Amino acid sequence: MSGAETAYVGVVLVSHSGPVAESVARLAVGLAGGDVKAPVAAAGGTPDGGLGTSAELITEAARTVDQGAGVAVLVDLGSAVLTVKALLAEGDELPEGTRLVDAPFVEGAVAAVVTAATGADLDAVAAAAGEAYAYRKD
Amino acid sequence: MSETALDAGFFLRWMTAAAASVDREASRLTDLDSAIGDADHGSNLQRGFAAVVKTLEAEPPQTPGAVLTTAGRQLISTVGGASGPLYGTLLRRTGKELGEAERVTVDELRTALRTAVDAVAQLGGSALGDATMLDALDPGVEALTTSFAAAAEAAGQGARDTVPLQARKGRASYLGARSIGHQDPGAASSALLFAALAEAADQGVAE
Numbered sequence: 001m002s003g004a005e006t007a008y009v010g011v012v013l014v015s016h017s018g019p020v021a022e023s024v025a026r027l028a029v030g031l032a033g034g035d036v037k038a039p040v041a042a043a044g045g046t047p048d049g050g051l052g053t054s055a056e057l058i059t060e061a062a063r064t065v066d067q068g069a070g071v072a073v074l075v076d077l078g079s080a081v082l083t084v085k086a087l088l089a090e091g092d093e094l095p096e097g098t099r100l101v102d103a104p105f106v107e108g109a110v111a112a113v114v115t116a117a118t119g120a121d122l123d124a125v126a127a128a129a130g131e132a133y134a135y136r137k138d
Numbered sequence: 139m140s141e142t143a144l145d146a147g148f149f150l151r152w153m154t155a156a157a158a159s160v161d162r163e164a165s166r167l168t169d170l171d172s173a174i175g176d177a178d179h180g181s182n183l184q185r186g187f188a189a190v191v192k193t194l195e196a197e198p199p200q201t202p203g204a205v206l207t208t209a210g211r212q213l214i215s216t217v218g219g220a221s222g223p224l225y226g227t228l229l230r231r232t233g234k235e236l237g238e239a240e241r242v243t244v245d246e247l248r249t250a251l252r253t254a255v256d257a258v259a260q261l262g263g264s265a266l267g268d269a270t271m272l273d274a275l276d277p278g279v280e281a282l283t284t285s286f287a288a289a290a291e292a293a294g295q296g297a298r299d300t301v302p303l304q305a306r307k308g309r310a311s312y313l314g315a316r317s318i319g320h321q322d323p324g325a326a327s328s329a330l331l332f333a334a335l336a337e338a339a340d341q342g343v344a345e
Contacts, residue, residue, distance in 0.1 A: 052178075082224060082261060083223045087223075089257075090230070
């Protein structure tokens with residue numbers, strides 16, 4: 001990244017399943033218009049392709065999307081939530097400015113990527129993702 | 139017993155004993171987990187503690203704190219289920235609390251474990267009686283004021299006492315009242331951790 005270019009907030013999508021994380025990433029990028037400048041990475045399942053959560057894949061994904069503007073991490077459930085929280089408590093595993101965003105996984109991912117693509121800061125990205133909880137479906 | 143000083147060797151023995159115990163009991167833990175969870179608790183912990191022992195043997199840390207923070211970090215990295223960050227936090231936080239000291243007293247260990255168990259409760263958002271590992275860890279830590287053997291016994295009793303409880307956390311909580319009548323797998327493995335601690339203490343006395 002050169003100093004003159006805008007740094008975008010990165011988005012990491014953590015699911016128990018590799019295909020779910022990958023698909024939600026594609027969905028979010030697609031709904032954000034396709035040609036999205038904000039970096040998005042999926043960290044789903046375990047490194048051997050099984051169901052679960054991998055601290056290694058999460059850390060790698062966060063480093064990949066980190067441009068210095070912060071990283072929003074969205075998670076599905078259970079060990080995905082706990083692993084990211086434990087990594088954040090560690091202090092040195094994830095890039096500085098990495099944040100666990102409290103949001104529904106699919107809707108939050110779309111809101112986060114759309115917002116990040118506008119060049120918004122991490123607070124705005126996190127807020128947009130969190131607001132997705134308010135969209136009722138009944 | 140509070141005068142006893144525990145060195146890095148004691149903590150290495152604890153982790154080795156824990157790995158051996160998880161290895162022996164892996165199928166029982168997985169059986170417990172298949173009743174109310176996703177049937178991976180035994181194999182997950184087996185993988186995690188095997189990685190812990192491998193790392194500790196490759197380069198044995200010199201202080202009690204370093205043994206536990208290294209072990210905790212390995213568990214977070216390798217387990218792949220919720221027990222990874224939970225046990226990882228338990229050991230890592232205990233290690234951090236013990237600091238750089240070359241030897242720690244049982245009392246210092248108990249205080250550090252108390253802080254770590256509270257951190258686990260906060261991470262998981264769980265309370266006593268939710269049928270989680272907390273229901274074995276908490277009585278285990280409290281009984282450390284008496285002896286390592288008493289702590290192992292109390293943790294074991296705590297695990298057995300989760301049988302009539304309804305699970306309030308994790309996948310088992312989706313089963314609602316149907317989770318009643320099953321021992322919580324996390325509480326069962328927490329009891330193993332305290333049994334391994336007592337084992338390490340026994341080995342120390344024998345030397």
